[in-house]
Amino acid sequence: MFDTLSDRLGGIFDKLKRRATLSAADVDAAMREIRVALLEADVALPVVKDFVARVREEAMGQEVIRSITPGQMVVKIVHDALVETLGSDATELDLRAVPPVPILMVGLQGSGKTTTSGKIALRLKEKERKKVLLASLDVYRPAAQEQLAQLAAQAGVASLPVIVGEMPVAIARRAMDVGRKEGYDVVILDTAGRLHIDAGLMDEVAKVRDVAKPHETLLVVDAMTGQDAVTLAREFNEKVGITGIVLTRIDGDARGGGALSMRAVTGRPIKFLGAGEKLDKLEVFHPDRIAGRILGMGDVVSLVEKAAENFQADEAEKLAKKMMSGKFDLDDLLGQLRQLRKMGDIKGLMGMLPGVAKMKKQMASANLDDNLLKRQEAILLSMTPKERHAPDLIKASRKKRIAAGSGTSVQEVNKVLKQYEQMAQMMKQMKKLGKKGGLPPGFGGGMPPAGGGMPPGFGGGFPPGGFKF
Amino acid sequence: MSGQTQDSSGWLARLRAGLARSSARLGQGIGALITRRTLDDAALEELEDLLITADIGVTTSARLVAALREARFGRDVTADEVRAALAEEIEAILDPVAKPLVFDPARKPHVVLVVGVNGAGKTTTIGKIAKQLKDQGLGVVLAAGDTFRAAAVEQLQVWGQRTGCPVMARETGADAAGVAFDALKLAAARKDDVLLIDTAGRLHNRTELMAELEKISRVLKKLVPDAPHSTLLVLDATTGQNAHQQVDIFSRMVHVDGLAMTKLDGTAKGGVVVSLAEKYKIPVHYAGVGESAEDLRPFSARDYARGLLGLPPEG
Numbered sequence: 001m002f003d004t005l006s007d008r009l010g011g012i013f014d015k016l017k018r019r020a021t022l023s024a025a026d027v028d029a030a031m032r033e034i035r036v037a038l039l040e041a042d043v044a045l046p047v048v049k050d051f052v053a054r055v056r057e058e059a060m061g062q063e064v065i066r067s068i069t070p071g072q073m074v075v076k077i078v079h080d081a082l083v084e085t086l087g088s089d090a091t092e093l094d095l096r097a098v099p100p101v102p103i104l105m106v107g108l109q110g111s112g113k114t115t116t117s118g119k120i121a122l123r124l125k126e127k128e129r130k131k132v133l134l135a136s137l138d139v140y141r142p143a144a145q146e147q148l149a150q151l152a153a154q155a156g157v158a159s160l161p162v163i164v165g166e167m168p169v170a171i172a173r174r175a176m177d178v179g180r181k182e183g184y185d186v187v188i189l190d191t192a193g194r195l196h197i198d199a200g201l202m203d204e205v206a207k208v209r210d211v212a213k214p215h216e217t218l219l220v221v222d223a224m225t226g227q228d229a230v231t232l233a234r235e236f237n238e239k240v241g242i243t244g245i246v247l248t249r250i251d252g253d254a255r256g257g258g259a260l261s262m263r264a265v266t267g268r269p270i271k272f273l274g275a276g277e278k279l280d281k282l283e284v285f286h287p288d289r290i291a292g293r294i295l296g297m298g299d300v301v302s303l304v305e306k307a308a309e310n311f312q313a314d315e316a317e318k319l320a321k322k323m324m325s326g327k328f329d330l331d332d333l334l335g336q337l338r339q340l341r342k343m344g345d346i347k348g349l350m351g352m353l354p355g356v357a358k359m360k361k362q363m364a365s366a367n368l369d370d371n372l373l374k375r376q377e378a379i380l381l382s383m384t385p386k387e388r389h390a391p392d393l394i395k396a397s398r399k400k401r402i403a404a405g406s407g408t409s410v411q412e413v414n415k416v417l418k419q420y421e422q423m424a425q426m427m428k429q430m431k432k433l434g435k436k437g438g439l440p441p442g443f444g445g446g447m448p449p450a451g452g453g454m455p456p457g458f459g460g461g462f463p464p465g466g467f468k469f
Numbered sequence: 470m471s472g473q474t475q476d477s478s479g480w481l482a483r484l485r486a487g488l489a490r491s492s493a494r495l496g497q498g499i500g501a502l503i504t505r506r507t508l509d510d511a512a513l514e515e516l517e518d519l520l521i522t523a524d525i526g527v528t529t530s531a532r533l534v535a536a537l538r539e540a541r542f543g544r545d546v547t548a549d550e551v552r553a554a555l556a557e558e559i560e561a562i563l564d565p566v567a568k569p570l571v572f573d574p575a576r577k578p579h580v581v582l583v584v585g586v587n588g589a590g591k592t593t594t595i596g597k598i599a600k601q602l603k604d605q606g607l608g609v610v611l612a613a614g615d616t617f618r619a620a621a622v623e624q625l626q627v628w629g630q631r632t633g634c635p636v637m638a639r640e641t642g643a644d645a646a647g648v649a650f651d652a653l654k655l656a657a658a659r660k661d662d663v664l665l666i667d668t669a670g671r672l673h674n675r676t677e678l679m680a681e682l683e684k685i686s687r688v689l690k691k692l693v694p695d696a697p698h699s700t701l702l703v704l705d706a707t708t709g710q711n712a713h714q715q716v717d718i719f720s721r722m723v724h725v726d727g728l729a730m731t732k733l734d735g736t737a738k739g740g741v742v743v744s745l746a747e748k749y750k751i752p753v754h755y756a757g758v759g760e761s762a763e764d765l766r767p768f769s770a771r772d773y774a775r776g777l778l779g780l781p782p783e784g
Contacts, residue, residue: 147619222705222708226709
C-alpha cells in the first residue's frame with residue numbers, strides 16, 4: 001500500500017543525503033516536497049501541516065545543520081514524527097469485560113464492515129479460542145444479513161438467526177440476550193453503512209450503542225478514502241464514540257494516507273488492517289513497522305518474526321556463529337536458501353527489506369520469483385560436498401558440469417558464485433561492525449539492528465550488485 | 470416534461486444539499502478568507518488548501534489558484550467573486566466530460582458492463598439504472614456477475630424483484646464470464662433493450678482479477694462482436710487521489726467508457742473528478758446523491774461546480 005509514498009519520500013531523502021551541508025533553503029525545499037508527497041497520498045491536510053511544521057522546526061535546529069550527516073538526521077526526524085503520528089504501540093482488541101463482550105462495527109457504506117466482522121470473528125475464534133456470535137443489524141442493504149450469515153458459516157462461528165422486519169435496536173437487544181443465554185464470549189454487531197451526516201441513521205446507531213453498551217466500537221475505513229476521512233472519523237467519534245479503527249483494502253495501491261490521518265484526528269488507535277477478501281487477511285497494526293515501510297526502511301521486525309516462525313533455532317544459531325566467525329561456505333548458502341523458501345512468497349518478504357522499494361523495477365526485470373530459488377538450489381545441489389565447502393575449486397570445467405547437472409547455464413552458476421562472494425564479503429563486514437557495535441550504513445534512522453536469528457544476505461536471488469544492505 | 474423539471478429541481482436540491490455540506494466548508498472557508506481582504510499570497514495559499522481538502526489534488530488546485538492569481542491578484546475581491554470565478558474554472562474543465570450514458574435501442578440489447586473496486590456501489594448503481602430504464606418502458610436484464618462476494622447474487626436478485634427485471638444468476642463461485650454469456654443470450658432472445666452486468670469488486674492492482682474482467686468482455690464478443698457497448702466504472706466520491714490509479718488501470722484492462730460517481734450526498738466532494746477530467750478526458754455519466762433510484766442522475770458540470778463552491782442553484 002505504501003509503495004508510492006515510500007518511493008516519493010525515498011527520492012526526497014536521497015537528495016538530502018547527498019548534501020554535505022544543509023541550508024535552511026534546502027530544508028524548506030524538502031519540506032515542500034514532503035508536503036506534496038503526503039497530500040498525494042491522501043493524508044489529511046491538517047495532519048500534513050502539523051507534520052511538516054514539526055519536522056521543519058526540528059530539522060532547522062542547530063544540531064542538524066551542524067551535524068556531519070544532516071540528511072540522515074532529517075530522515076530520522078521524519079521517521080520519529082511518523083511513528084509519533086501513527087501511535088507508538090500496537091493495540092489489540094480489549095476484551096477484558098464481562099462476557100458476552102459486545103463489539104460494534106460502524107462506518108460508511110462500502111467500507112468493508114461486514115467482511116471485517118467476519119475476519120475479526122475468525123481471528124477471535126482461532127487465536128483466542130473465543131465463542132463468537134455475529135449479528136447483522138443491516139436491514140437496509142439487500143441481502144446484507146444473508147452476507148454476514150454466509151461469512152459466519154465460512155468462519156465457523158454462529159450468526160444470529162434473522163427475523164424479517166426486526167429493526168436494528170431490537171436485533172441488538174436480541175443478540176445480547178442470546179449471547180448471555182447461550183454463553184458466548186463475544187458478540188459482534190455489524191451495522192448498516194451510513195453517512196455520518198445522516199442524522200436519522202446516526203441516531204439509530206447511537207441507540208444501538210446505548211442498548212448493547214459495546215466494549216469496543218470499531219470504525220471501518222477504506223484505505224482509499226480521500227480528504228474526507230477527517231470529517232467522517234471526527235463525526236463518527238463525536239456521535240457514536242469509537243475505540244479503534246480498522247483500515248481496509250490496504251492490499252490496493254492506495255498510498256495509505258488514511259493510516260497517518262486517522263489516529264491524529266480521532267486520537268484512537270488503528271487496531272487492524274484488512275488486506276484481502278479472504279477471511280484470514282487481517283493484520284494487527286504495528287505503527288513503528290508501518291513507519292519503516294513508508295520510509296523504505298523495510299519492516300525488519302515482521303521479517304524477523306516471520307523468520308522465527310520458520311527458522312529452526314539450532315540452524316539459525318549455527319549460521320549466526322558462522323557469520324561471526326567470518327566463515328561462510330556454499331553449504332550455508334544452501335541452508336539459507338532452503339530456510340528462505342520455507343518462509344514463503346519471496347516478493348512479500350522482499351517488501352519488508354530495507355531499501356527494497358527503490359529497486360522494485362530492477363527486481364521485476366530480474367524476474368525474481370520462487371522458481372529462481374529452486375534453480376539456485378538445484379545449482380548448489382549439483383556441486384560436490386567438497387566444492388560447496390571450498391568454492392574456490394570451482395573453475396570452468398566444473399562450472400560446465402554443474403550447469404549441465406542442474407539444467408541451468410554457466411552464467412547462472414556464475415551468478416550464484418558471485419552472490420556467494422558478495423555475501424561472504426558482507427559477513428566479514430558484519431563481523432567488523434559487530435565488534436564496533438555500529439550498524440551497517442543502510443540502517444540509519446533508528447531502525448533496530450537486524451540481528452537476532454536472521455543472518456543478512458537473504459539475497460537468495462538478488463541480481464548481482466543490485467542489493468546492498 | 471413539467472414533471473421532469475420539478476423532479477430535477479428536487480434532485481438538484483439534494484445534490485446541492487449534499488455538496489453544500491461539503492462545500493459549506495469550502496464556501497464558508499472562502500467567505501471567511503476573502504471577505505475583508507485583498508487577494509494576497511496568504512489568501513491564495515489558504516484558497517489552495519481549501520481546494521485540496523475537496524480532493525481536487527495538489528496540482529490541479531495549484532493551477533486553479535494560479536489562474537485566479539493572474540486575474541485578480543492584489544485586488545479587493547468578495548467571497549462571491551472568488552467562488553464564481555473558481556466555479557467557472559471547474560465547470561470549464563468538467564463541461565466536456567459531462568455526458569449522459571446513451572442507450573442505443575437498436576442494439577437489443579445494449580450491453581453495459583459495470584466495474585469498480587469493492588464497495589464502490591456497483592450493485593446499487595445497477596439497481597437504480599434498472600429502475601429508471603424500466604420506468605421509461607425499456608426491457609432490462611440483469612446479470613449477477615459478482616459470483617465472489619458472499620450474498621452478492623442475492624443482493625442483485627432483490628433489485629431484480631424490486632424492478633421486475635429478470636436476473637441471470639448462478640451460485641456463488643461460478644464463472645462470471647459464463648453468467649454474462651448466458652445473460653446476453655437471454656436478453657437477446659427476449660429482445661430486451663438493455664443488459665446490465667454486475668461484476669465482483671476488485672482492486673485494480675490485482676492482475677488476475679483484472680484478467681477475469683477481460684475474459685468477460687472477450688466471452689461477450691463471441692455472441693455480439695461489439696459488446697460490451699458501454700463499460701461503466703463506478704467510483705466512490707469519498708475516494709481520494711487513488712481514483713487516478715483506478716481509472717488508469719481499469720481503462721488499460723477493459724476500455725472504460727465513463728464514470729458513475731456515487732455517494733456524493735456525504736461530506737466528500739469527489740473533487741478528484743476534476744483532475745480526472747483534466748487528465749483522462751473520461752466522460753462522467755452519473756452522479757449519485759442518495760439512496761433512492763431517482764437520486765442517480767446524469768452528471769451536470771455546472772450544477773456540480775456551483776454546488777462544490779456553495780453557490781446557489783440557478784433558475
